[in-house]
Amino acid sequence: MIVVKVGGSEGIDYDALCDDVAELWQEGQRLVLVHGGSVETNRLAEALGHPPRFVTSPSGHTSRFTDHATLEIFEMVYCGKVNKGIVERLQRRGVNAVGLSGLDGRLFEGKHKDSVRIVEDGKVKLLRGDHTGTVERVNVHLLNLLLDNGYLPVLTPPGASFEGVAVNVDGDRAAAAVAVAVKAEALLLLSNVPGLLRDFPNEASLIPEIPADRVEDYLEFAQDRMKKKVLGAAEAVRGGVRRVILGDARLVQPVRRALAGRGTVVS
Amino acid sequence: MIVVKVGGSEGIDYDALCDDVAELWQEGQRLVLVHGGSVETNRLAEALGHPPRFVTSPSGHTSRFTDHATLEIFEMVYCGKVNKGIVERLQRRGVNAVGLSGLDGRLFEGKHKDSVRIVEDGKVKLLRGDHTGTVERVNVHLLNLLLDNGYLPVLTPPGASFEGVAVNVDGDRAAAAVAVAVKAEALLLLSNVPGLLRDFPNEASLIPEIPADRVEDYLEFAQDRMKKKVLGAAEAVRGGVRRVILGDARLVQPVRRALAGRGTVVS
Numbered sequence: 001m002i003v004v005k006v007g008g009s010e011g012i013d014y015d016a017l018c019d020d021v022a023e024l025w026q027e028g029q030r031l032v033l034v035h036g037g038s039v040e041t042n043r044l045a046e047a048l049g050h051p052p053r054f055v056t057s058p059s060g061h062t063s064r065f066t067d068h069a070t071l072e073i074f075e076m077v078y079c080g081k082v083n084k085g086i087v088e089r090l091q092r093r094g095v096n097a098v099g100l101s102g103l104d105g106r107l108f109e110g111k112h113k114d115s116v117r118i119v120e121d122g123k124v125k126l127l128r129g130d131h132t133g134t135v136e137r138v139n140v141h142l143l144n145l146l147l148d149n150g151y152l153p154v155l156t157p158p159g160a161s162f163e164g165v166a167v168n169v170d171g172d173r174a175a176a177a178v179a180v181a182v183k184a185e186a187l188l189l190l191s192n193v194p195g196l197l198r199d200f201p202n203e204a205s206l207i208p209e210i211p212a213d214r215v216e217d218y219l220e221f222a223q224d225r226m227k228k229k230v231l232g233a234a235e236a237v238r239g240g241v242r243r244v245i246l247g248d249a250r251l252v253q254p255v256r257r258a259l260a261g262r263g264t265v266v267s
Numbered sequence: 268m269i270v271v272k273v274g275g276s277e278g279i280d281y282d283a284l285c286d287d288v289a290e291l292w293q294e295g296q297r298l299v300l301v302h303g304g305s306v307e308t309n310r311l312a313e314a315l316g317h318p319p320r321f322v323t324s325p326s327g328h329t330s331r332f333t334d335h336a337t338l339e340i341f342e343m344v345y346c347g348k349v350n351k352g353i354v355e356r357l358q359r360r361g362v363n364a365v366g367l368s369g370l371d372g373r374l375f376e377g378k379h380k381d382s383v384r385i386v387e388d389g390k391v392k393l394l395r396g397d398h399t400g401t402v403e404r405v406n407v408h409l410l411n412l413l414l415d416n417g418y419l420p421v422l423t424p425p426g427a428s429f430e431g432v433a434v435n436v437d438g439d440r441a442a443a444a445v446a447v448a449v450k451a452e453a454l455l456l457l458s459n460v461p462g463l464l465r466d467f468p469n470e471a472s473l474i475p476e477i478p479a480d481r482v483e484d485y486l487e488f489a490q491d492r493m494k495k496k497v498l499g500a501a502e503a504v505r506g507g508v509r510r511v512i513l514g515d516a517r518l519v520q521p522v523r524r525a526l527a528g529r530g531t532v533v534s
Contacts, residue, residue, distance in 0.1 A: 044343075047315055072348050076311075079366075080347025081339050084425075084433065087370050091431030098372045098409075099346075103354050104365040105418055142365075145416055151372055151409070158351070164358030166351060 001030045003184045004255055005175035007191035007225070008036030008082065012249045014089060017190070020255040022093035025152055032143060032182065033097075034155045034175040037074075037082040038225075045073050055118040055127065065116065066131040066168040071158065074168060075101070078156045086154050098146055099154040102135070103166050107143070108159030108174050110136040112167050133167030135159055135174045138181035172225075176232035180239030187236045188258040189229045190249035195264030196221055196230060210266045212237035233266040243267045268297045270451045271522055272442035274458035274492070275303030275349065279516045281356060284457070287522040289360035292419055299410060299449065300364075301422045301442040304341075304349040305492075312340050322385040322394065332383065333398040333435040338425065341435060342368070345423045353421050365413055366421040369402070370433050374410070375426030375441050377403040379434050400434030402426055402441045405448035439492075443499035447506030454503045455525040456496045457516035462531030463488055463497060477533045479504035500533040510534045 006017055025031055045051055050073060053065045066074065083099040090097035102108025115128045146153050155178065159169040172189055179187035199205035200223050210218050215234040222230045226246075233244035244266040247258030257263070273284055292298055312318055317340060320332045333341065350366040357364035369375025382395045413420050422445065426436040439456055446454035466472035467490050477485050482501040489497045493513075500511040511533040514525030524530070 072352075075351045076343035076347035078347070079351050080343035080345070084342045084346050084368060084370055085339075087368075088427075088431065088433045091370060091373065091427055094431070096372055098367065099370070100365065100367070101351055101354075103351055103358060104367075105363055106358065141416075142418070145412060149408075149412055160355075160358055164355065164361070166355045 003179040005034040011192040018089035036171040037078040102159030105142040110134040112161030135177040172232040176236040195246040270446040272301040278459040285356035304345040369426030372409040377401040379428030402444040439499040443503040462513040
């Protein structure tokens with residue numbers, strides 16, 4: 001069993017990804033696909049006059065604030081355009097894919113963080129109405145039900161809070177939670193870089209290996225979203241996943257390449 | 268087993284619908300929900316500068332032309348915003364809903380109509396690149412798999428062509444195909460009118476009953492989308508569904524009301 005997460009950044013080749021996934025699936029590889037959609041979401045939000053709002057916490061951490069309108073835009077892109085685009089590509093390749101969000105069957109379930117402390121104009125404020133959360137429980141029953149019956153699950157945020165509210169969850173960490181829950185032998189986190197780079201954006205500076213117990217030493221090299229991937233990788237390995245590979249989704253055979261160890265291997 | 272289809276027009280009360288569906292489900296009623304999203308789709312298409320294009324056939328029939336960009340907008344609204352909005356409402360009411368499009372697991376499968384003959388400037392032309400289709404096969408296996416395991420399926424267009432291409436299918440006729448395939452005892456087609464009106468839009472002119480073998484005599488009273496509902500109703504009854512009720516989704520308990528015969532009953 002492997003879990004493949006593909007990002008939503010510029011340059012990702014979804015056709016090449018789906019070629020590779022379809023071939024592996026038809027060879028009998030048990031597989032769950034998880035995807036993102038961040039770039040498209042920002043594009044749609046701008047087009048609809050509701051640009052993303054980023055807030056800064058008192059400790060200096062920057063994050064996206066997800067109000068209800070943002071969550072709906074997020075759902076339109078992640079669960080609509082991107083998810084059904086991938087499902088269609090797989091169906092055209094003869095794979096009986098089923099696209100689901102973490103809300104469906106409570107596939108991704110966790111705590112809802114409704115308010116966030118932010119710094120604005122030098123003052124600390126409490127901002128309510130945030131729709132973000134974490135994944136604490138994965139509905140493995142539903143995933144196995146689909147897999148055992150020949151359906152390939154294609155999963156995407158949002159998730160469900162314990163109260164059933166839709167919450168934005170991080171896709172990489174959701175994929176890590178899925179990999180741990182289904183006891184995957186490998187988790188692949190594919191994006192538009194070759195892996196973790198010592199000297200970003202110089203692709204020749206790829207770090208080929210990270211020992212899972214020394215992840216903290218490598219965090220300084222991770223930019224932006226790569227931080228979540230490295231953290232997700234460490235969570236997965238600690239949860240029993242033998243190998244996590246941060247690989248490149250801009251090339252042909254991105255899944256086979258990553259499985260062969262091309263990229264940054266966390267183990 | 269009942270199949271409930273709720274439209275996507277102005278005035279529909281999704282909260283009341285989900286209250287009613289959740290209560291019936293918790294009382295043990297086996298149920299599949301199918302929904303539309305037409306008004307929201309037109310709104311988003313306008314906002315994105317890609318308004319719906321309507322074309323007229325040589326026989327004078329008007330329909331929406333679904334190019335690829337329109338299909339993506341359609342997927343954003345139907346599979347994203349509306350589907351996940353309903354799934355979230357049901358999850359908040361304690362129902363383990365699973366939202367799927369007809370593409371997922373090829374739930375709605377049929378022929379792809381790639382080109383359409385239209386009349387433009389008095390001339391007949393062939394317009395290619397249409398993404399519309401019909402539902403000829405329903406994946407009952409997947410529906411029963413979900414229902415037997417406690418998941419309430421929430422279904423929406425698009426469907427899949429036999430080649431796996433996403434195709435826009437009519438929601439009412441898809442719901443009729445589902446009702447026939449799962450051998451439902453009743454199909455409810457709920458929208459923002461009380462049923463078929465003899466003198467539209469006078470709601471006091473409701474036609475309470477239509478014998479299934481005389482549907483053609485009543486088509487003259489059906490405006491626009493109501494025509495598809497009446498046709499879908501006739502298809503369902505001919506396919507073995509004992510009762511089809513065209514009911515009102517603007518009121519509380521819309522499902523119970525329709526089941527009690529409020530609306531237009533086709534049998």
